[in-house]
Amino acid sequence: MKNTIKIERARYNLTQQDLADKVAVSRQTINSIEAGKYVPSTVLALKIAKVFELPVEAVFQLEDLDFE
Amino acid sequence: MNNRSFLTVPLLPTAWKKFAFLFFPLPILLVIGLAFSNPDTEPNEAAQIIYGFWAIGFGILNLTREKVEDEMIQSFRLQAFQTGFFWLIWGLGALMLINYLRFDRLTSEMFTAYLVLFLLNLYIYAAFQVQVYQSKKEN
Numbered sequence: 001m002k003n004t005i006k007i008e009r010a011r012y013n014l015t016q017q018d019l020a021d022k023v024a025v026s027r028q029t030i031n032s033i034e035a036g037k038y039v040p041s042t043v044l045a046l047k048i049a050k051v052f053e054l055p056v057e058a059v060f061q062l063e064d065l066d067f068e
Numbered sequence: 069m070n071n072r073s074f075l076t077v078p079l080l081p082t083a084w085k086k087f088a089f090l091f092f093p094l095p096i097l098l099v100i101g102l103a104f105s106n107p108d109t110e111p112n113e114a115a116q117i118i119y120g121f122w123a124i125g126f127g128i129l130n131l132t133r134e135k136v137e138d139e140m141i142q143s144f145r146l147q148a149f150q151t152g153f154f155w156l157i158w159g160l161g162a163l164m165l166i167n168y169l170r171f172d173r174l175t176s177e178m179f180t181a182y183l184v185l186f187l188l189n190l191y192i193y194a195a196f197q198v199q200v201y202q203s204k205k206e207n
Contacts, residue, residue, distance in 0.1 A: 025139065025140065026135075028204055029136075029139070029140040029141075032203045038143075038203065040139070040140075
């Protein structure tokens with residue numbers, strides 16, 4: 001699953017730590033999500049999307065690999 | 069969302085990690101002390117003391133909270149318990165095979181609950197730390 005967190009963070013001028021604080025996780029978790037190393041739960045994905053005032057599918061998108 | 073139930077595992081406060089690390093040098097000192105006080109102590113008995121203490125040490129480490137206990141850490145913990153158990157099965161299988169090749173029997177006095185608990189907790193700890201390390205590596 002790919003995501004646009006890095007772009008949205010830049011748009012809102014937020015650091016990984018700022019976003020982590022807003023959604024109550026560690027900076028490592030945000031870093032891992034951005035890098036595609038960790039797929040967040042639905043609740044966390046919704047929280048992140050809410051910070052950027054976007055629908056969840058605008059921040060997280062499925063890839064072909066997810067259907068295999 | 070509230071998902072607390074009797075299945076929830078309560079974790080120890082982070083400070084317990086320091087306490088857990090005491091269990092690693094302690095049995096070695098104890099075994100050295102035992103060797104001096106009772107030179108007839110069997111090596112297997114000494115090994116069991118060490119396995120027992122290390123099992124407790126790794127057990128406490130595995131049940132201690134991280135500084136930030138978020139959902140990624142919880143998923144690492146879950147994966148670590150599954151992977152640790154998987155490695156234990158293969159590890160014990162390998163030990164039994166080595167024992168069979170060397171002594172022509174699958175079982176041995178060394179296969180005790182202390183050894184199994186030590187290996188299980190060691191593998192869980194290792195699997196957890198590998199995941200934490202991989203998540204901290206820069207992209």
